[in-house]
Amino acid sequence: MTPSIRHLAAVLAASATLGIGASSADPLAARPAAQRADWSPIGGTVQRIITRMRQSLSHAQMLAMDRATVERFITDDDRSVLANRYWTFRVDAPATVSIMRHTGQEEPPFWLKTRGFKLTPLKVRSQEYEYEVWQKQFPAGPVGLGINCFNRHRVHYFVSVGPQGGGRQPRVTDIVPALHGQSVMRKGASMYHDWSDLTLVDVPKELEGQVLLPTIRGRAREAHFVGGFRQTALPSTLRPSGVALTWPDDPKTSVAIQWRTSPAAREGWVEWRRAGYRSWSRTEASNVMVADHRILNDPEVRLHTATLAGLRPDTAYEYRIGPVPAGPFESFRTAPAAGTSVSFVWLSDTHSKADTARLLERALLIDPGIAFAAITGDLVGTGQFRDDWDLFFAHTEAFAKRRPIVPTMGNHDTIDGLGADLFLSHFALPRNGARTIAPERSYAFTYANTLFVILDCTEDIAAQTGWLEGVLRSSNARWKLALFHFPPYSTDEDYPDIRQEWCTLFDRYHVDFVLSGHVHQLERSHPVRGGKVVSDPADGTIYLMTVSVGQGPGVTPPPPWAIVKTAPIVPVCHVIQINDRGAHLRAIDAAGKTWDELNVTKR
Numbered sequence: 001m002t003p004s005i006r007h008l009a010a011v012l013a014a015s016a017t018l019g020i021g022a023s024s025a026d027p028l029a030a031r032p033a034a035q036r037a038d039w040s041p042i043g044g045t046v047q048r049i050i051t052r053m054r055q056s057l058s059h060a061q062m063l064a065m066d067r068a069t070v071e072r073f074i075t076d077d078d079r080s081v082l083a084n085r086y087w088t089f090r091v092d093a094p095a096t097v098s099i100m101r102h103t104g105q106e107e108p109p110f111w112l113k114t115r116g117f118k119l120t121p122l123k124v125r126s127q128e129y130e131y132e133v134w135q136k137q138f139p140a141g142p143v144g145l146g147i148n149c150f151n152r153h154r155v156h157y158f159v160s161v162g163p164q165g166g167g168r169q170p171r172v173t174d175i176v177p178a179l180h181g182q183s184v185m186r187k188g189a190s191m192y193h194d195w196s197d198l199t200l201v202d203v204p205k206e207l208e209g210q211v212l213l214p215t216i217r218g219r220a221r222e223a224h225f226v227g228g229f230r231q232t233a234l235p236s237t238l239r240p241s242g243v244a245l246t247w248p249d250d251p252k253t254s255v256a257i258q259w260r261t262s263p264a265a266r267e268g269w270v271e272w273r274r275a276g277y278r279s280w281s282r283t284e285a286s287n288v289m290v291a292d293h294r295i296l297n298d299p300e301v302r303l304h305t306a307t308l309a310g311l312r313p314d315t316a317y318e319y320r321i322g323p324v325p326a327g328p329f330e331s332f333r334t335a336p337a338a339g340t341s342v343s344f345v346w347l348s349d350t351h352s353k354a355d356t357a358r359l360l361e362r363a364l365l366i367d368p369g370i371a372f373a374a375i376t377g378d379l380v381g382t383g384q385f386r387d388d389w390d391l392f393f394a395h396t397e398a399f400a401k402r403r404p405i406v407p408t409m410g411n412h413d414t415i416d417g418l419g420a421d422l423f424l425s426h427f428a429l430p431r432n433g434a435r436t437i438a439p440e441r442s443y444a445f446t447y448a449n450t451l452f453v454i455l456d457c458t459e460d461i462a463a464q465t466g467w468l469e470g471v472l473r474s475s476n477a478r479w480k481l482a483l484f485h486f487p488p489y490s491t492d493e494d495y496p497d498i499r500q501e502w503c504t505l506f507d508r509y510h511v512d513f514v515l516s517g518h519v520h521q522l523e524r525s526h527p528v529r530g531g532k533v534v535s536d537p538a539d540g541t542i543y544l545m546t547v548s549v550g551q552g553p554g555v556t557p558p559p560p561w562a563i564v565k566t567a568p569i570v571p572v573c574h575v576i577q578i579n580d581r582g583a584h585l586r587a588i589d590a591a592g593k594t595w596d597e598l599n600v601t602k603r
């Protein structure tokens with residue numbers, strides 16, 4: 001089960017670009033993007049430490065890294081950077097800087113005592129955690145703070161800045177990294193951009209009203225040495241692997257073919273032709289290097305993408321990857337020009353698990369006409385771990401080398417507020433989404449008689465509403481589906497903002513089905529309109545959740561709109577078949593057992 005988290009860092013990224021946010025008075029609303037992890041002021045230092053470790057230690061020693069070993073590889077200069085340059089800002093008057101340090105952390109940040117911070121009797125509490133308060137006085141001018149830890153303790157410290165003695169409250173400026181921003185220290189304030197629902201419930205009066213400097217929990221990963229190194233089970237080679245198709249544009253006329261190799265494979269291409277034809281066309285692939293230096297046995301891979309455009313609708317094509325073939329030539333089929341039916345398989349929360357391959361295989365046995373696989377988020381366990389993506393593409397390859405993947409962003413794909421670089425690097429997707437958030441995080445396409453709208457609910461919800469309405473209003477598709485990760489209606493978590501912003505549009509423009517995940521339960525609602533159950537699917541939207549990792553404790557009693565509350569211990573997916581007259585949705589496990597089934601007639 002994933003916790004109830006919302007990725008405000010991503011929200012803030014959009015907010016900063018476009019001047020939107022939770023409220024215009026919210027000082028957090030004016031913060032630049034946290035799209036990449038390489039904004040870290042200590043990134044170069046950490047990289048040099050890792051390089052020295054790799055030069056001296058075996059992989060086994062790296063995997064068994066402990067604090068004493070870390071110390072052997074840190075120079076005095078490194079120590080100074082890690083103690084002073086991780087988080088910096090300026091104060092324009094003498095300031096008392098308070099560090100709220102999670103009492104559950106094994107040991108305080110190594111620099112706290114040596115930098116002269118003193119433990120106070122004060123305690124700060126959120127709904128989940130207790131923090132002890134360390135303080136130090138600074139003159140007007142620069143203030144520099146150090147790392148959270150050498151492991152990955154996610155409950156990161158946060159900061160408040162107050163006056164000294166009877167002086168005035170200092171203004172805080174020049175915050176680096178700028179994503180931290182500032183707020184006001186008080187009950188109800190949020191201290192983690194990537195968990196905005198978590199707020200302070202107990203703030204000592206001595207700290208109330210001070211400048212609060214929140215952070216993102218993912219920053220704990222920046223100096224992650226102890227337990228931070230990994231090995232991929234699937235190191236790259238010169239031979240293409242992880243082959244996957246996506247639709248970068250109109251499914252009738254385009255397809256992107258992507259694969260990965262070792263860095264030494266500097267170029268690649270796709271040769272393709274209409275099935276049954278003799279001559280091949282050739283399209284060169286672009287490529288990008290993807291680095292994850294904590295993967296000991298394969299720190300860099302090259303991602304290749306060949307984009308084919310100008311294809312004929314409803315046509316079978318064959319292709320082969322060069323220069324080192326991935327195997328015999330493969331095939332795919334473009335979408336029909338004006339079809340009246342579509343079948344697809346829908347998964348959610350695959351979390352890099354091997355069950356994905358078995359589910360996709362079973363779905364194709366049930367309906368060989370399946371055109372694509374939609375996955376509503378949490379494709380991997382940790383979006384910043386490339387080895388998780390290695391597994392995901394290995395498990396999907398047998399399916400995805402012939403049929404596109406239609407991915408949706410989940411909180412695990414952009415975990416801990418550090419951005420979604422690997423998700424975005426790995427997929428070539430339509431760039432027709434909301435301009436208020438980064439491209440490819442939301443998009444829409446029509447396949448035959450059905451509109452598919454993909455939204456990114458880890459981003460600002462309201463920022464996508466205008467685009468969503470435009471797409472729904474302008475579509476004349478017979479069926480309309482919306483896909484996004486957090487469920488507006490479920491027996492577990494609650495998303496009133498999604499209901500307010502998006503579900504009202506689903507009512508207005510009659511979206512037939514909303515497909516979500518996240519709660520790791522198989523659930524289906526009655527038709528819902530305006531938050532109330534209606535009897536006829538023609539009058540409301542049916543909300544469904546599936547779970548392809550097979551957890552789910554179940555919840556009793558279900559709220560009145562939930563009619564399916566099975567909690568399978570096995571992973572499931574849905575085979576969804578739509579034509580002009582009706583839709584058939586069937587939840588199956590890898591053995592083919594049906595867990596839920598629904599027929600909806602279209603009038």
Ligand SMILES: [Fe+2]
Pocket residue numbers: 002349351378412518519520
């Ligand atoms: Fe999940």
Ligand SMILES: [Fe+2]
Pocket residue numbers: 002377378410411412485517518519
């Ligand atoms: Fe999730």
